[in-house]
Amino acid sequence: MTDIQYTDTKYPQNTKSKYDLVSRRLVMNGKPINRQAVSYQGNFINTFGLNYTIVAHEDLYKVASRAAGKLGLTAEQTRPDSKQRWWREAGFGNAELSETGGQMLATFLDEGTGVDVTGDGDWVRAGVTIRGSIDGSSSTKIIPSTERKFCFNRMYHLVNVGEVENEAIRSLNAEIQKDEEDLELMKLRWNHSKSFNLEDFGASFESAIEKSRRLLEKYQDFKNQKVTQAMAFEIHESLGKRFAQKLDWLQVEKDEVKILDIDKWKAFNDITQKLTHGDIAKSMDSIMWRYREVDRIFMDTPLVIA
Numbered sequence: 001m002t003d004i005q006y007t008d009t010k011y012p013q014n015t016k017s018k019y020d021l022v023s024r025r026l027v028m029n030g031k032p033i034n035r036q037a038v039s040y041q042g043n044f045i046n047t048f049g050l051n052y053t054i055v056a057h058e059d060l061y062k063v064a065s066r067a068a069g070k071l072g073l074t075a076e077q078t079r080p081d082s083k084q085r086w087w088r089e090a091g092f093g094n095a096e097l098s099e100t101g102g103q104m105l106a107t108f109l110d111e112g113t114g115v116d117v118t119g120d121g122d123w124v125r126a127g128v129t130i131r132g133s134i135d136g137s138s139s140t141k142i143i144p145s146t147e148r149k150f151c152f153n154r155m156y157h158l159v160n161v162g163e164v165e166n167e168a169i170r171s172l173n174a175e176i177q178k179d180e181e182d183l184e185l186m187k188l189r190w191n192h193s194k195s196f197n198l199e200d201f202g203a204s205f206e207s208a209i210e211k212s213r214r215l216l217e218k219y220q221d222f223k224n225q226k227v228t229q230a231m232a233f234e235i236h237e238s239l240g241k242r243f244a245q246k247l248d249w250l251q252v253e254k255d256e257v258k259i260l261d262i263d264k265w266k267a268f269n270d271i272t273q274k275l276t277h278g279d280i281a282k283s284m285d286s287i288m289w290r291y292r293e294v295d296r297i298f299m300d301t302p303l304v305i306a
Contacts, residue, residue, distance in 0.1 A: 011036045014054050021056050021134070038134065043100040046135045054134040057104040061093050064130040067205040068108035073128065075108050076147070084279050086287045098284040102135030105284070107145055107154065110209070114149065115216040117265065118223050123149040126212035128205055129156055137285060142204050144212035146219075153272040157215060157299065158292035218299065222265035231297055232259040235271070238293040246274060268298055 014023035014036065026035040026047065038045040038054065048054075065075060075094040087096040087105070095106040107129040114125035129145040131138060144157045227249070236244040236257045244250050244257070247270060251258040271294055274280060281287040 011050070013050075014038055014048075014052075016056050016059075019056050019058050021054075025050070040101045040134060043102075045100065045102050048136060052136075055132060055140060057090065057095065057097070057101075057132050057134065058092050060104070060130060060132040060140065061090075061095055061106055063201060064106060064108065064205070065093065067202045068128065070202065071206060071209055072111055073108035073209065074111060075106055077107075084277075085282045086284050098135075100135070102133065103138060103284045104130075104132040106130050106132075107147070109147055110213075115220070117216070117219045124216055124219060125149065126209060126216055128208045128212060131288075142201075142208045144208045144215060146212060146216060148269065148272070151269075151273060152276065153269055154276045155268075155272050155294070156288065156291040157212070157295045158288065159295040159299070215299070219265065219268075222268055222298075223263055225264045227259060227262050227264055227267045229257075229259055232257050234293075234297045238297065239271075239290055243274070243280065243290070246278075247271070264298060268294075 010017075011023040011025050015021065020041045021038070022040075023036045023038045026033050026037055034050045035047050036050055036052070037047045068075065077089075077094040077096065086098065088099065089095075090097045090104060090106075093106065095104055097104050107127050109127035110125045112125070113123040116122060117124050125147050127145045127147060129143040131141040131143060133140065146155045146157075147153065232250055235247070236250065236252060241252060244252050247267075249260040249262040249267060249270070251260070275287060275290055275294070281290065
C-alpha cells in the first residue's frame, strides 16, 4: 500500500508565510519524492514537480500595479457583492480570487470617461486585466479588457490580439519570484517554472492597453451592425442553451434558434451584463471560457498592432 505524506519542512521555492502560501515536499513510503504540495490561505491548491515555480498573487499584483501606474491606469473591482459563485474578494488591493484562491483577476482601467461608443453618453474605458494562477490551471496572462461606465459591464478579450514574443528568463531578484514567458495569441502568457524580466512585463502591459484602446474603436461599429443568424447560432452553441434562453432577443425552440432584430452593441452589452453581474458559472475557468467565446463571436476580425 502506498503511503503519501507531507514533510514538516516547507519547500522554500514556493513558500511565503506572510501570504499564508505554503509548499511542502511529499514523502512516499518514508522517502522524499520529487513532488511538492501547495496550500494557500488554508486551502489545498495542487501538487507539482520540485522545479515548478509559482508567483504569489500578492507579488504579481504589486508588479502589475507598478506597470499600470506608469501608464496612468488604476485598479478597480467591478462587483460590489458576492452573489456570483466564481469569485471572492482577494483581501489585498482590488483583486478577485477563485473559490480556493488558486486563480486571481485584477483589472486596471484608464482614467477619465473613455470613449463614447454610441455618441449618446455610452462611455467605455479601456483597461488591462492580469490573470494569475498558483494551481497550474492557467499561465499568467495579460488581457486587454474594457468596462462600460453605465452599468460596469466588463469584457475580457481572451482571443483577439496579436501574437507577442518574449524570451523566458530563469530568475529574477529575490524580492519577487516569478513564472515564465512565452506568449500565445491574444494573451501575454507566462508559463510556470521560469521567471520574467520586469521590463518585459511592463512592455507587455503597455501593448495590452494599446490593443484595448483599439478595440474600443471597433465597438463604435457595433451600433451600425446587426446580430446575424450565424452569430445567434454560435451564441447558442458556445455559451450554452441555458444562457441563450436568458437573452430576450433569442428564441430557442429545441435545436432551432431564432433571432429578433437587434444591433450588435445592444446584444454585446446584454451578454456582458449577464457575465459580469449574473450568477452564470461556478468556476473562474468556466466564466472566462464564456468571455473567450464572446470575444471570438463578436470580434470576428483579428486585431493586430505592429
